[in-house]
Amino acid sequence: xxxxxxxxxxxxxxxxxxxxxxxxxxxxxxxxxxxxxxxxxxxxxxxxxxxxxxxxxxxxxxxxxxxxxxxxxxxxxxxxxxxxxxxxxxxxxxxxxxxxxxxxxxxxxxxxxxxxxxxxxxxxxxxxxxxxxxxxxxxxxxxxxxxxxxxxxxxxxxxxxxxxxxxxxxxxxxxxxxxxxxxxxxxxxxxxxxxxxxxxxxxxxxxxxxxxxxxxxxxxxxxxxxxxxxxxxxxxxxxxxxxxxxxxxxxxxxxxxxxxxxxxxxxxxxxxxxxxxxxxxxxxxxxxxxxxxxxx
Numbered sequence: 001x002x003x004x005x006x007x008x009x010x011x012x013x014x015x016x017x018x019x020x021x022x023x024x025x026x027x028x029x030x031x032x033x034x035x036x037x038x039x040x041x042x043x044x045x046x047x048x049x050x051x052x053x054x055x056x057x058x059x060x061x062x063x064x065x066x067x068x069x070x071x072x073x074x075x076x077x078x079x080x081x082x083x084x085x086x087x088x089x090x091x092x093x094x095x096x097x098x099x100x101x102x103x104x105x106x107x108x109x110x111x112x113x114x115x116x117x118x119x120x121x122x123x124x125x126x127x128x129x130x131x132x133x134x135x136x137x138x139x140x141x142x143x144x145x146x147x148x149x150x151x152x153x154x155x156x157x158x159x160x161x162x163x164x165x166x167x168x169x170x171x172x173x174x175x176x177x178x179x180x181x182x183x184x185x186x187x188x189x190x191x192x193x194x195x196x197x198x199x200x201x202x203x204x205x206x207x208x209x210x211x212x213x214x215x216x217x218x219x220x221x222x223x224x225x226x227x228x229x230x231x232x233x234x235x236x237x238x239x240x241x242x243x244x245x246x247x248x249x250x251x252x253x254x255x256x257x258x259x260x261x262x263x264x265x266x267x268x269x270x271x272x273x274x275x276x277x278x279x280x281x282x283x284x285x286x287x288x289x290x291x292x293x294x295x296x
Contacts, residue, residue: 009240013249016234016246016250019237020250020253024252024260025226027093027098027261028098030090034212035208035219036203036207040086041087042196046193049186049193050228051224064183072187075179078173080191082188088161092159092162096151097265103258103277106284107163108163112171127287141275141279142277142280181238251285
């Protein structure tokens with residue numbers, strides 16, 4: 001019995017580490033999918049929905065869906081926000097480097113602090129105010145050295161837009177109360193598909209059949225591995241770890257993304273931008289040490 005309880009946190013920690021390393025590679029795979037951002041987001045959600053449907057069936061969660069009927073409205077809204085969050089993040093990848101997209105996206109927790117202040121009337125602590133100021137200064141550093149007529153600024157703004165929607169998803173999730181993570185994500189993916197399908201059709205149609213082998217394989221990996229299997233690994237591990245452990249491990253994601261951006265994709269990042277990114281990540285980590293982050 002003791003062996004099981006000792007092993008569980010270790011296995012859970014490895015699951016979170018695996019999830020974060022894989023999440024950090026998303027930008028690289030999106031680079032090899034020559035589709036519109038809305039269509040990538042749609043097929044990502046659709047493929048992952050099929051994978052999670054299998055997990056839902058195996059774990060017997062379908063029988064408990066009826067008890068969430070009263071929360072469907074909020075879950076649907078957060079699912080739609082999640083879908084468009086993906087679109088904006090993928091657009092950020094198109095205009096700027098994966099590193100700058102990811103670092104600007106990680107401004108989301110700072111936005112969540114402001115959102116909690118407005119929506120839930122939560123009182124700000126000195127640490128939250130300090131983290132907000134440091135994180136904002138880091139963002140200014142990233143944007144300030146990118147406004148030289150390049151597409152970087154546009155990409156960073158898309159990353160910030162994705163961060164706003166991320167914060168909206170988390171705040172809506174908080175308002176829905178306690179729901180099993182797998183079930184919540186499955187419902188949100190369904191909502192995202194319902195809205196993204198007509199949006200993608202009207203925005204330019206479907207071009208998945210035009211993909212070459214590299215693009216198709218990349219899309220399948222993005223849907224099956226990054227969003228289906230890894231989401232399940234992530235949520236099944238959360239129950240076995242403290243929020244502080246998850247918060248610290250979650251920073252593997254942006255570190256992997258920045259390293260791959262510079263080393264593998266040969267994308268450039270200045271020392272000032274890197275410093276600004278570290279300020280955002282450091283401030284966010286300090287603020288989240290007692291929180292449990294949710295990845296989307």
